[in-house]
Ligand SMILES: CCCCC/C=C\C/C=C\C/C=C\CC/C=C/C(=O)SCCNC(=O)CCNC(=O)[C@H](O)C(C)(C)COP(=O)(O)OP(=O)(O)OC[C@H]1O[C@@H](n2cnc3c(N)ncnc32)[C@H](O)[C@@H]1OP(=O)(O)O
């Protein structure tokens with residue numbers, strides 16, 4: 001089963017080796033992490049990251065090994081953004097020349113990069129970002145500027161105290177015209193003393209949910225005051241600005257600007273299955289040890305895992321962990337396939353890749369966060385202790401429902417894709433890939449399920465047909481209702497809760513299908529396939545129920561604010577910049593950020609000891 005889970009014997013071997021390397025190194029200890037102050041935790045993260053890099057170089061680790069080393073250190077930090085977003089953004093959006101220049105430095109850690117897209121005022125609505133990059137032909141430079149409070153960059157990981165560089169997303173303005181959002185490489189801090197460059201105000205945005213957890217990451221705020229960068233620091237693979245200031249767009253779809261997000265969403269599905277499996281592992285093992293109540297007077301107490309209620313709550317999570325793992329492996333393949341097609345200028349599969357990555361990221365991270373929380377309850381009182389590992393696991397994985405795209409916003413993107421596909425089917429076009437089932441519309445709209453017993457759920461064809469029929473009927477129903485609305489846009493908005501459900505049904509169909517396809521592979525090991533068949537059945541069966549309360553929600557909405565005002569909580573008691581009575585959210589958020597101890601100094605404690613030697617050493621090595 002280890003091989004089935006990991007994907008190959010090789011994967012099991014490398015993972016074991018890297019996990020042992022981390023576990024046996026005292027620098028990577030994490031048992032007291034939740035007791036550290038924010039400053040101590042941050043410094044500990046700097047130390048671990050520098051040590052990890054030292055071991056990577058000393059042991060000549062491959063990329064695969066180095067990634068696993070980072071994963072097992074299990075402490076979010078600036079390196080995640082550097083490798084998972086900064087490097088891929090330059091790879092995807094930089095010209096060959098730009099890649100050569102910047103990636104050479106990034107691969108050797110001579111520079112540390114982050115991905116600065118989100119602002120205080122806009123995250124989901126990328127086209128609403130306000131930072132400007134105005135071309136000045138007299139100096140051949142862009143002037144990077146934050147015109148408003150809400151245009152402050154807000155959230156980028158590693159930005160707060162660590163990154164020396166960033167890919168910054170800003171509105172490109174040239175010859176007086178706004179050409180929308182583009183990516184720019186900016187140096188943020190001095191490579192000599194780490195102080196912010198002139199015109200750049202930068203800091204940490206403050207403590208986050210839970211102790212330990214994501215607080216190891218210095219998510220940052222940044223304001224730019226007319227900072228000049230050379231023209232060639234605009235990422236120019238998708239569009240260019242000439243020396244004269246002419247805007248030229250390449251013959252590639254403009255959506256490739258969002259390519260880094262597609263890449264990261266795909267990796268997040270794998271993260272979700274890992275986090276869910278950790279929670280399930282804790283709850284199942286503990287359930288086998290924990291005993292409560294005797295069966296008969298004087299008889300042995302019952303292992304809590306034997307209670308039917310415990311099983312019905314826990315085993316769907318166990319099945320989901322496997323389901324997410326297999327769909328994650330498939331998604332990685334899909335992403336590689338699409339990337340190869342893009343390189344040969346075949347952009348046809350881009351919309352499907354967007355829908356699959358967005359949908360799967362959304363469904364798997366939401367289910368994982370809910371499941372970790374439930375696992376805490378499944379472990380009773382002890383589950384609430386930090387030492388159970390569950391509070392931190394929950395706190396670290398909860399934001400995956402928000403970062404890389406809010407999960408509801410992403411499901412609406414899937415729904416948009418589905419509505420387009422339904423209309424294409426109606427006009428006679430045969431859908432392909434994960435929507436191919438929609439071509440079977442006549443049958444799926446009318447067929448009756450042959451599933452009557454739990455055993456029927458082990459019949460893959462029956463399972464698949466039920467999920468196809470459910471997904472298709474929900475999508476068609478939405479499309480029909482939208483067509484009755486005064487306009488497409490109004491219909492989409494009005495129907496959005498149903499569209500989200502239709503999107504979830506489509507994504508769950510993909511997960512079920514990929515699980516079934518996995519079962520059709522050669523799976524070695526006595527009884528392994530049989531166990532997986534049972535888990536596939538459990539995963540599918542636990543999903544088939546539904547509730548609709550949309551009409552009641554609409555009736556409550558007009559009084560929703562009054563209904564929470566009626567709790568009569570003071571701002572002090574509520575303790576939330578977001579829940580303030582007066583609604584002055586942005587000013588409050590901004591003010592709170594500067595209170596964080598990390599912002600007491602501009603250059604962080606630990607820079608001289610860990611960060612500077614790391615950067616200097618790499619610089620020296622490159623000059624040898
Ligand atoms: C303890 C160990 C650690 C555990 C965790 C460890 C590691 C985790 C690993 C990684 C994570 C690490 C850190 C997290 C860092 C987080 C970073 C971020 O959050 S970066 C910021 C991410 N931001 C977002 O995701 C914003 C979400 N919003 C959007 O994506 C878009 O704005 C949105 C919602 C798609 C709307 O786009 P917009 O252009 O305004 O509108 P349209 O809906 O009209 O779309 C236009 C067309 O473009 C198509 N589209 C949209 N997105 C994409 C895409 N990505 N790819 C391809 N195509 C896309 C869309 O379908 C429309 O097409 P049509 O015109 O309909 O054909």
Ligand SMILES: Cc1cc2nc3c(=O)[nH]c(=O)nc-3n(C[C@H](O)[C@H](O)[C@H](O)COP(=O)(O)OP(=O)(O)OC[C@H]3O[C@@H](n4cnc5c(N)ncnc54)[C@H](O)[C@@H]3O)c2cc1C
Nearest residue numbers: 115116117118122123124155156157399402403404405408
């Ligand atoms: C831990 C963490 C790390 C992050 N790291 C980075 C980073 O490194 N770099 C970076 O650039 N960003 C980063 N982000 C920012 C992240 O990408 C955004 O928070 C995310 O994209 C959501 O945007 P938002 O915060 O503006 O939410 P909003 O869009 O303001 O969402 C608020 C609510 O409105 C709803 N909503 C919004 N739009 C719609 C709609 N059209 N229809 C229906 N409902 C809607 C959402 O569902 C949500 O419930 C990070 C965030 C977190 C939490």
